[in-house]
Amino acid sequence: MNDGLAKALNTQMNFEFYSAHVYLAMAAYCSGESLDGFANFFTVQAEEERFHAMKIYKFLNDRRQRATLEALPEPKNEYASMLDVFEHGYAHEQQNTKKFYALADLATDEREHATIYFLKWFIDEQVEEESLFDNIIQKLKRIEKDSNAFYMLDAEFASRSFTPPAE
Secondary structure, eight states: OOHHHHHHHHHHHHHHHHHHHHHHHHHHHHHHTTOHHHHHHHHHHHHHHHHHHHHHHHHHHHTTOOOOOOOOOOOOOOOSSHHHHHHHHHHHHHHHHHHHHHHHHHHHHTTOHHHHHHHHHHHHHHHHHHHHHHHHHHHHHHTTTOHHHHHHHHHHHHTOOOOOOOO
């Protein structure tokens, strides 16, 4: 693996840690609004992003490359509504997808087949993540004024958990 690809993977690893930071800030916002189910949703998202970061960390180490950690920017902490929170989450996932596409292009240009194969998992994951956020946004738009449906969604998210996929 050349230095440029290793540096790009390190940048992505740090972005995954930042993503966990973003989702934890969203969870804190939801908790502040007494929406514990929504808070749980974003706490689980944060766990998932940390898992993704550590997956890249391990891959770098397995390839005898040094993982380097950077300072995390401050995430957005205030939102206008739950719809606003999820729209920001969706935009964040779309940004992350673009980053993985660029990484895959770089790995392909370098003919770094192990990295290409490794990145496929993340690209598949991004399809799921974008779909998840888009579906929730559509639900939130449909239930806009129905407080019962909103609280049912909050209760549904309270049971969400993260189980790392088997390697």
